[in-house]
Structure formats: C-alpha cells, structure tokens
Amino acid sequence: MEGLIRILEEVEPLLRKGSSNFTFNKGLAKIVTKGRCIVIGDVHGDLETLNKIFETIDLNSFLKDEDNIVIFLGDYVDRGKYSLEVLEKIFRLKLEYQNQILLLRGNHEISKYWDVYPSDFRYQLLEKFRDNYNEIYDRLIDLFDRLPIAAYYEDFLFLVHGGIPIDVKDINEIANEEPNTVIQLVWNDPFEGIGHLPSPRGIGYLFGIDITMSFLRENGLDLIIRGHEPCEGIKFNHNRKVITVFSSKVYGNEYASVLFIDLGKRGIREVLF
Numbered sequence: 001m002e003g004l005i006r007i008l009e010e011v012e013p014l015l016r017k018g019s020s021n022f023t024f025n026k027g028l029a030k031i032v033t034k035g036r037c038i039v040i041g042d043v044h045g046d047l048e049t050l051n052k053i054f055e056t057i058d059l060n061s062f063l064k065d066e067d068n069i070v071i072f073l074g075d076y077v078d079r080g081k082y083s084l085e086v087l088e089k090i091f092r093l094k095l096e097y098q099n100q101i102l103l104l105r106g107n108h109e110i111s112k113y114w115d116v117y118p119s120d121f122r123y124q125l126l127e128k129f130r131d132n133y134n135e136i137y138d139r140l141i142d143l144f145d146r147l148p149i150a151a152y153y154e155d156f157l158f159l160v161h162g163g164i165p166i167d168v169k170d171i172n173e174i175a176n177e178e179p180n181t182v183i184q185l186v187w188n189d190p191f192e193g194i195g196h197l198p199s200p201r202g203i204g205y206l207f208g209i210d211i212t213m214s215f216l217r218e219n220g221l222d223l224i225i226r227g228h229e230p231c232e233g234i235k236f237n238h239n240r241k242v243i244t245v246f247s248s249k250v251y252g253n254e255y256a257s258v259l260f261i262d263l264g265k266r267g268i269r270e271v272l273f
Contacts, residue, residue, distance in 0.1 A: 007095070038071070045080025169215070
C-alpha cells in the first residue's frame, strides 16, 4: 500500500504542471508542441492490450524525442481485471516522462458529482486493500479531481473523453470547471441528428452535428477526438469531424486502436490492434 500511496503523492502535482509541450488554464490543457502525438482511448483495466500497444508503437523510442507526446483520453479503470495495474503503469509513465504525458479524465474516474455502476474498480480496491480501502479510495478521488478535463491544439484539435457540452460556445469556458460542464465533457456522446437529446446513459446528452459544427467554427478548430464509446477501435461521426478512439477489448470488440498525429503537418492515421 505504501508504494501506491507514494506514486499517488508524486504524480498528483504533475497532472496540471505546464511544460514545453503543454500549458494549463485550470483543467483545460493547451498543446503547444509541434511534434508527434499518440492518442490512446479508453483502457478499462485491459492491461494485456495496453502492453501490446506500448510494445507495438515502441513507446520508449517514440518518447526519446522530447517534442513527442502521448495523450490518454481517460477511463483507465473498470470492466477489465487489472484496473489497479493499469493505473500504476500509466502513473509510472507520467512520472518518467512528466513533460510528455497528458492524462485526461473519463467518466469512470469517478467524482462527487457522479458515480458508475457497477464499479469493478472499487471491488478490486476493496479486495486488495481491505482495512485501508477508505484511505486509498479517498486519495484516488482527490487525484481524479486533478486530472485535466479537455485539451486542444490551436486551429486543429479538441480532445476530450466524452463530448462537447451542449451549452458551451467558447472553449475557454471549459476552464471554469463548472460541474454540469465537467459532467457533459466526460459523459456526452455524438448522435447522427440535430440538436440534443437526454442520454440513454441516464446522465449527460447526445449532441448533434449542428452542435459539433458550431463549436468547431466558434473556436477555429477542425476535429474532435474522444473516447467513451466501445467500438471496433475507431468510429466516425458528423461527417468525420468527430473521431472516437477505443483502446481496449474488454467489451468483446475484436479491435482496439490508437491515433498517430503529426501536429506540425496536421496528419492523422489510426493503428488497429
């Protein structure tokens, strides 16, 4: 337990720490490097697939170039068998390459404003730590509250776990971290319609193509990259302006994926696993 607590204590102050690659306005990260970027979607405790991704992309070699970055879109825990191991692996990566790793928050990184049922991660913590469960759980909640909630690359990309809030026009409003805005950022999903609908998830909304196009236009952006929805690695919505990336196979999907992005040249390609 002491080892985990030490990792949490060391990684928490780094989650919103600016560097030559990122700047922060509270929970909103701005990407400033012109290097290459790997985007990893939901992991959901799938340690096997995460290890395969790291090995296939030769992560350590990729990160030798200090202008290169890796962005995780959240949902590190639940559903898979190895949530705690996934968290520890990703946090250790952040500690080793603190200026090159950006960890966004997903809806499974629970909050006082929402919960997830069933929470497999909670049971895993209880089984492993038992008498110290409450201390570990409280520390994780505090840490999850420090995870950035969205990121953007000027004139190009918006990255988030769930989707865009239906009532936010200016991207800078996100930095205020108003609770309803945060909920929508981690819970919303696109749908092939107009306007918005209550989400069948019971929290958040479905947002239509008009909301996507308005948000992109108002903020001078071109694409939204998000996770949240299980799919065969990659999925497109809203005339390919919304890209869903899913990097786990715990939902029975055959494929997982990551995105490779050349930020300077604005090129994107997907890699399936």
